[in-house]
Structure formats: structure tokens, C-alpha cells
Amino acid sequence: MRKGFFVFLLGLLFIIASCGGGGGGGGNQPQPPQGNVLVITSDYSTGSYSILDTENMSSTNNINIIHSDSMGRYFNGKIYIIERLEGDAIIVLDQNDPTTIVTQYSVGNGTNPQDINVIDQNKAYITLYGTNYLLIVNPSTGAELGRIDFSPLADADGIPEMCEMVRYGDYIFVAVQRLDRNNWFAPTDKSYVAVIDTKSDSIVNVIELTGLNPIFMQYNEFTQKILVGEAGSFFDLTDGGIETIDPRTFSAEGFVITESTLGGQISGAFCGIAMADANMGYIIIMDESWNTALVSFDLSTGNKLADIDAPSNGFIHNDIIRVGDKLLLAYREETNPGVRIFNINTATEITPNPINTGLPPITFVIY
Amino acid sequence: MKKKHLLPGLSLKEPGFLMKKFIIFFILAFLFIPSILGAEEVIPLKQIQVEAESIQQKEETTADLSSYTTIIYPDKYKEKARNVAELLSESVGIHLRRFGIANKGGYISIRGSSTEQVTVMLDGVVLNSARYSSVNLADIPLDQIERIEIYRGTSPGKFSAIGMGGVINIITKKAKSKSRGGVRLSYGSFNTFHLGIFESGRIGKLDQLISLSSDHTDGDFPFKDNNATPFNPDDDRITHRKNNKLTSGSLLLKLSTPQKGGKRLTIIEHLFMKKEGVPGIGSNQSKHAYLTSFRNLFNIKLSNDKLPIPRLGMDTEFYYLYLTEKFNDRYGEIGIGNQLNRNQTDTIGGNIIFTYPWKNYQLITFLMGVKWERFKAWDLLADEKELDPQKRVSTTLSFDDEIYLMNNRLILSPTIRYDFYHSEFGGITSFHSFNTESISRNKHTWAAKFGARYKLFNSFFLKSNIGRYYRMPSFYELFGDRGTVVGNPELKPENSINSDIGFVWEGSFRFFKRIFLEYALFYHRYKDLILFIQNSQTTVQARNISEASVWGYEISWGADILNFIKIRGNYTYQDSEDKSSISYWKGNRLAGRPVHEIFNKVEFVWPDYGKLFYELNFIGDYYLDRANFYKVKERTIHNIGITAWYKKERNPTLTFEIKNLTDERSYDFLGYPLPGRAYYLTFNYTF
Secondary structure (H helix, E strand, O other), rough: HHHHHHHHHHHHHHOOOOOOOOOOOOOOOOOOOOOOOOEEEEOOOOOOEEEOOOOOEEEEOOOOEEEOOOOEEOOOOEEEEEEEOOOOEEEEEOOOOEEEEEEEEEEOOOOOOEEEEEEOOOOOEEEEEOOOOEEEEEEEEOEEEEEEEEHHHOOOHHHHHHHEEEEEEOEEEEEEEOOOOOOEEOOOOOOEEEEOOOOOEEEEEEEEOOOOOOOEEHHHHHHHOEEEEEEEEOOOOOOOOOEEOOOOOOEEEEEEHHHHHOOOOEEEOOOOOEHHHHOEEEEEEEOHHHHHHEEEOOOOOOOEEEEOOOOOOOOOOEEEEOOOOOOEEEEOOOOOEEEEEEOOOOOOOOOOOOOOOOOEEEEEEEO | OOOOOOOOOOOOOHHHHHHHHHHHHHHHHHHHHHHHHHOOOOOOOOEEEEEEEOOEEEEOOOOOOOOOEEOOHHHHHHHOOOHHHHHHHOOEEEEEEEOOOOOHHHHEOOOOOOOOHHHEEEEOOOOOOOOOOOHHHHHHHHHHHHEEEEEOOOOOOOOOOOOOOEEEEEEEEEOOOOEEEEEEEEEEEEHHHEEEEEEEEEEEEEEEEEEEEEEEOOOOOEEEEOOOOOHHHHHOOEEOOOOOOOEEEEEEEEOOOOOOOOOHHHHHEEEEEEEEEEOOOOOOOOOOEEEEEEEEEEEEEEEEEOOOOOOOOOEEEEEEEEEEEEEEEOOOOOOOOEEEEEEEEEEEEEEEEEEEOOOOOOOEEEEEEEEEEEEEEEOOOOOOOOOOEEEEEEEEEEEEEEEEEEEOOEEEEEEEEEEEEEEEEEEOOOOOOOOOOOOOEEEEEEEEEEEEEEEEOEEEEEEEEEEEEOOOOOHHHHOOOOOEEEOOOOOOOOEEEEEEEEEEEEHHHHHHEEEEEEEEEEEEEEEEEEEEEEEEOOEEEEEEEEEEEEEEEEEEEEEEEOOOOEEEEEEEEEEEEEEOOOOOOOOOOOOOOEEEEEEEEEEEEEEOOEEEEEEEHHHHHEEEOOOOOEOOOOOEEEEEEEEEEOOOOOEEEEEEEEEEOOOOOOOEOHHHOOOOEEEEEEEEEEE
């Protein structure tokens, strides 16, 4: 294999197996988000971030260079940028001045961090896609405080593929994909959500999912349930769906909507879900020709409601997030990429043109 | 209307039909226009070309009289520790990009082209495979090479392939009747070792040559590891490159019949093998991943000047090229899961080249070529291990003319070429893929060039060229791989319009025994460039989505002052611009293309004892990425050395040199550090 293609593949193919980056979080935060939007951008060779002004529909772009495969979270006045495969680091920004990098620390070379969940100023959990342990660190300094062994949950290749996390009370729910690394990350027999007790730093429950390959998790504040997007195989448009988990009973409740009814594949790397209310929400799906579309759905009926932005040529819709009554879409069409804004209740587009974010947007952080 | 087929694969309605009519018209026009212009009967002049190392004019024949060509004779560098890539990087218009230590990879760009757009030929056989278009020049042993020709921005019609950026034609040592041989031994930093031996002479009725070459390096140079946290210098450390060993060996065998009765038969067998560690990026070095390669080139050439048609010459060649690579990353250290892959490419081809002096003022060359290529891959960790093979058949028709006018002062060199490609893929691109149908595609394309060379006065030549060139999409771009790269069979060839103009002059003046100066202004406009674009969360796809332009100028100089001082150097200026419609790249400089690059070498010679030499290589700043965020600052590399030799024969020689004297550290690719200062001792003896 030519080395040039190594470099190229590392730059573009980190996404073959990873987690979504939209929404997430949940739990209690003494300093909740103020509704500001940080947009992480990338052309998959270079990464950066921008600050979006949704009122004036403008953006301050290319603020700092970050790893080309990054996603972000907000906790307690700090923005955490997770630099994933080959970045293997966390960047900390202050909510009041996100243009200045407070600190950057490595979480271990080759570990491929996917998500962070900050309990308080002294403790955070970080999922590592390339290891069989969950890392516990000081979120401000990166100093390692401990590890939680996830090897009992791994498949035959020994790596469980830990992914997104959601906090509910004193518990952290961790998506465990269990993909076969010897077979291009194909799903194996089971996937789980592991429950961590934050007081004892131990696994207290393992929930077996109905489907396979959980790529995103999001706390639905309307129903107090956790929504889990289970993609199954990325090449089977019918084997996945969205399942709910009751965080109070640690139980999986089955699919509330399937890929079959949505009409396409639940997409992987950065596609989360955005809920307008307890039942109506939005998601990005993909068809067999790799065309993506933004669609709405109703969880109460388990049906797709409408195509909001029709399938386009190639992978254009990357991530969505809710900010107040607005739905933000990371739109990556090559000649005119940017952030598009819709009214989340009516699905009507507000932006006349995508808001330019410098490099194309990949995901959002609300802070 | 019933379609009428004139030639295989075409009908009146198809675009290729008009192209073929144009080609035939073009050929006929150039056969008869010179006589209309009153061309005189003159004996075609052998190409006078300026050798890169020597400024003395030599009557050497190259494949294109009007093109700006650099010729390198590796024997003139035998006292130094160099490989092919390093040697080429010292030439004007050339930029070398490396992944680390010199032995481990050298990819060449010519006049701002991509590395895939440079065609590399070894003894007339194209090394660029249909699977991967780039060629690693570090895999060609320097000791076995007689001559390297670099055609900058043009592709001679006498060759069986073209390159959008240009062509590098590597010719191995000839088998000669006169007995000769040599040995070169080098040792240096990072446990770098080289041994080259060759011997040539007459055996019975045949001329033979045997050459062996072997290389090894530990590649464990120190570098600063920022731990992938550029905003946190507190965790930076000095470490060493790990898992960076390379061991390679090569064997060249040649048998030739003596030139007799206008005929000569040459058989070439060329083997190359290597095993190298693949360390990955500096902040996350792999401990175990490695790559093994094996290449076998078998070539038979027959030249015949005594055909039934007087003065008609014919060269025929047949070749078989076998290349296999195995990549072992069982522990998934390089970042894309666990891998154990084997790739194999088989290429069989042949060319017939006719040359004929038409009416004594034209030298016509007509080339017909056919090539069959097959790529196979095995995923040795998967349940279904073998992929369907990917195949390509290509046919080439090329017409090249040299027209001598004005008593040989003016030489025109038009070329036109037609290529037909049939590519097919058996079916399943990936067991994941939705598409399980077999795919095949036909493509017709053409290339053309018009060049001129005019002798203004003694040893002063004006030269200019304009041409259209293309690059066919590779198998990788057309058909993808087992899952992450989705194929795009509808890809069009990349294409470019290249042009240049300038002059070449050499002479002498007072104590300057020889002076040489060459200047070339060039402009390349690229269209339908292929880039990989993410088309889903898990896949990427190649698309004709980009455009670019590169303009610049090249200046080369040389001087021999008395008998004691030699100066050689060059300066390349190139201004590249991304002209694609991709909004976040448009207007940027192309990645990996420095605006300024200078090379200059000075030698102080004591004829009876040896020489001191100093080399300077200045590379201006450039961007590593298309977004122009990552900038590599300018750097200057200084090399110095001293060579001692025995008496006036200058044989044997012993050289001590320091490369990168000031220990400059940099990157050509993000995450792949380049080595700093290194020391080498080289012994060379010829007999």
C-alpha cells in the first residue's frame, strides 16, 4: 500500500467507525448553556471552529486550528473539544472567551477519544474507542484519576468500541458498539449500554440493546428517556432504528422507530437527533446511493413525517442540533457549505443561504 | 440510421470518430506541409542536449528535441551517498516530498503537478500502476542506472505513456562488450548501509551485465514529538523514530547481442524486494506494522534497422511487470482497524516503434502499444479473502515528427496520440457494498503537443512547447476498495494544457571554461482533477471536482572556472492556485508546492588529490493542506563533503559528507518528521 494513501486515508477515513456528535449530555449542570453556538468545522484534512450568531446569521470563522476529526461538549462553563483518531487529545475553552485555548492535554496516543462527560471540576469520564477501559481524568488538567475496565464487554477482538455517553443523576450511560476490527468494523452479535455509578466508578448494569451498533445517544428531556440511535450495519438500510432506554429502570424498551419507516440508514459519525417535543423530531438518513436527507418523524406513531431537505448528491447533511426554537443543520455541499437554520416547529428554513463557517461545518456545541 | 463502425469500439455517432478523423488529418498535414514550405534536404541532426552535470554539449539523443529536459548521469555522483529521489530533487522544476528518511519514500512533483501526474519509466516500461498512480523513486537502485531523463511539462510521442506533469525516463546500465565493473559501499547515520556491485563484459557472443544492490537503514533518527498537543508544549519530548527499518535488495541482469546487420536483441531481468517498518505519525508510532514489496520486470527489446523498406527502423519490445505488496497491521496501530492485506499487479505489454526519415528533412516515429493490467487484492483477515480482480486493457497509437527547416536551425516537433482504455471490475467492490454488478467502462482520449526549437546563434537555442495531456483514473478511484472507498466508474480523465517558452545557452568566456544558462517560463492549466470527497459517514468517493493552475519559471546555471571550480545550480519559482469550485479551497495555494526552491552546488577540485563540495538547498514556505492552515516555514539545507581519490585516475574514491549540516527539522506531511543532520562515508571503485 502506498504511503501517500496511508496519509490520505488517515485524513478522511477516521469516520469509518466512530460515534455521533450531536446533542447528548443531559444530567445536571450548575452552569447551563447560554444558547451560544460553536461550530466545529473540517475538510477532513484540516479542522477549526467558528462562533455562530444565529440572530444576525453570521459567523466568526477559523478561530483556531484543531484536529480534523473533532467533536465537542459543554459542561459547567467550559467547552471541551474532543480531538479523535490521531488527535487523541482534549482542548478546553472557556465559555466567556472561546477564542482562547485554556489548555490541551493528551489522553494517550492511539486511544481515539469519542466523548467526555464532566461530573464536576475534578472528575470527568472519557470514552476511548481504541482501548478496553473508560478513562477517568481531571477535566481541567487531564491528569489520570483511574480507569474502569470494559474488557468483559468486548467482542472477540478484545476492544468494545465505547462511544457516546449520557448522564442521568449519579449514573453515566455508555454506548458499547462491539464491532469486529478484523472485518472493517462490522457489527457483531450484540451491542450494549453500560451503566456506570459515578460514586463507585464501576459498572453496575449492562443493558442489551434491541439493535446493533449504537452511534448516538441523547437524553430526551421531554420524556426523560434516553434515545439511542442504532445503525446496525452501515450497508443495510433496514436493520437499525431509534430505541429508548429508561434511565430509572435501566431497561431497553425496543425500537420506537425503525430505519425501514424512516426510509434510510441512520447515519454515523456526526448525526444525532433533534427533538421538537416529546414525539416530533428530526434526523438525517442516508439511502443506498449515499445520498443524505433531513427528515422529520413522530415517535408516537413510529412513522416518518416528511422530507425536510431532500436527498442530495452525496453526503451533504452532517449534523443537526436544537437551539431554542431553531434547528441548526451542518450542511456540507462543496460549493456553498455552511449552517442552515430551520424553525424547529414548522420545519421552515429561515436562512436564505447557508451561513459561511470557513471550512464546512461538521458538528455543534451549544454553550 | 444504422451505425457504421470504422474502428473497434467506435461508430460515426460517437465523439471518438471525430477525434480519429482529426488525428489522421493532423498526420497527413505534417507529412506534406514542410515540402510546401520548401524544406531543404538535410540530414536530420542528432539531438544536442545539455547534460545536467556537464555543461559541455554532447551529441546525445533524447526523445524530444524541443522539450526542457534534464539529463542526469548517476555515475557522476557515485562517490556520494545518494538515491534516485535525492538526485532528482536537486534538478530544476522538481519538488520531492518525503515521509521520512531518504530511503523510505520519494515522490516527485514536476512544475507543480501532483505526484500521480508524473509518469516514471524504467527501461521503457511504465512503473505507474493502474491501481496507484504514484511511484516511489526510492525503490529504484541508483547503482543500476545509466541515465535519467526528466521531461518537464512535456511527454515525448516516442514513449508509450504520457504524464501531465512530465515524464521521468530511467535507463539502466548497458551491457557492453568491454569488460568493466564497480563497487560502491556506503555507511552512515542511523545505521544506514549501501552496497552496489556491477560487472559487464562479453561472454561468448553476448554482452552481459550483472548488478546487485542492497540497502539497509534503522531510520531511528531523533525528532521532537509534540504528543499531538501543539497548544501544550509542556508534554513535548525528544524521541526517536521507531519501527522505521528498511532492508532492500535488487538484481539486474542484461544480455545483449552485439549490433550486427542492423539488429540488436536485449533481454532484461530486474528484481527488487524490500521490507520496511511503517511507523505512522510521529505522535503515535506503531511498533509492529510493516510492508513487504516485490517487483519483477522482464523485458525483451529488438531493434532492427535493416528492414525490407530502406531506412525504415523498427524497435519491438515485450515486457512483463509483476508487483506484489503485503501490508501487515494486525494490531491496528496505523488507525483503520486490523489489517493484513496483499495486493498484486500483473502487467503484460508490448510496443512496436517505427522510425523513418521522410524526404530527408523529417524524422517520423510511429508507435503502437498494447498493455493488459490486472490488479488483485486479498484481505487475509476477512472470511471472504479475495476480491474480484480489476483489469485494464489499453491501446496506444502515437505519431511523432521532427521537421528540420532553415538548414537545421529550426526544428518543429509535433506529436499526436490516441489512447483507448477498457477497464473492468468483476463485481463485488466490497462485501459491504450495495452494488454487486460487474462494471466495465471504455474511454477514448487523446494527447497532442507542438514544440519548436530555434538556433538563434551558436549554442543559443530558443525553445517552446504547448500540449494537451491527461491522466486516466486509477483502479482505486474508479472501483474503490473493500469498503471505505466507494468507486466512481464515471470518472473522466484529468487533463491539462501545458505550455512553456525560454532559451538554452552555453559558451565560454576567459577563465570560464564553460558557462551554461537555461531559462523556461511555464504555465499549466489543470482541469477535471480528481479528489476524494466524503460521501457518507463511512465512505469517500473520487470525483472530478477540482481545477488548478501553476505558472512559474525555471533558471538553471553552470560554470567551470579554470580547472578547479565547478558551479551548478537552479532556481524554480512556481505560483499555484486552486481554481476549483470548492469554496473553502478556491484561490488557495496547492498543498506541497513551495513558491521558491533553490539548489546550488560548488566544488573545489584538486585534480591529483580530491575535491571539497558544498550544496545548498533552499525550500521556501509552503502549505501542507489545501485549506492553507498548516504552513511549513522555509528551510535551508546545507551539505558539505570531501572526496579523496587516487592519482589522476580518480579511482578509487573515498568521500565523507555531512548532510543537513545545521540540523534543520521539518515535515513534508503532517505528522511525518524528516531527519536532521546525518553523516556518511562512501567508498567507490570502478575497474
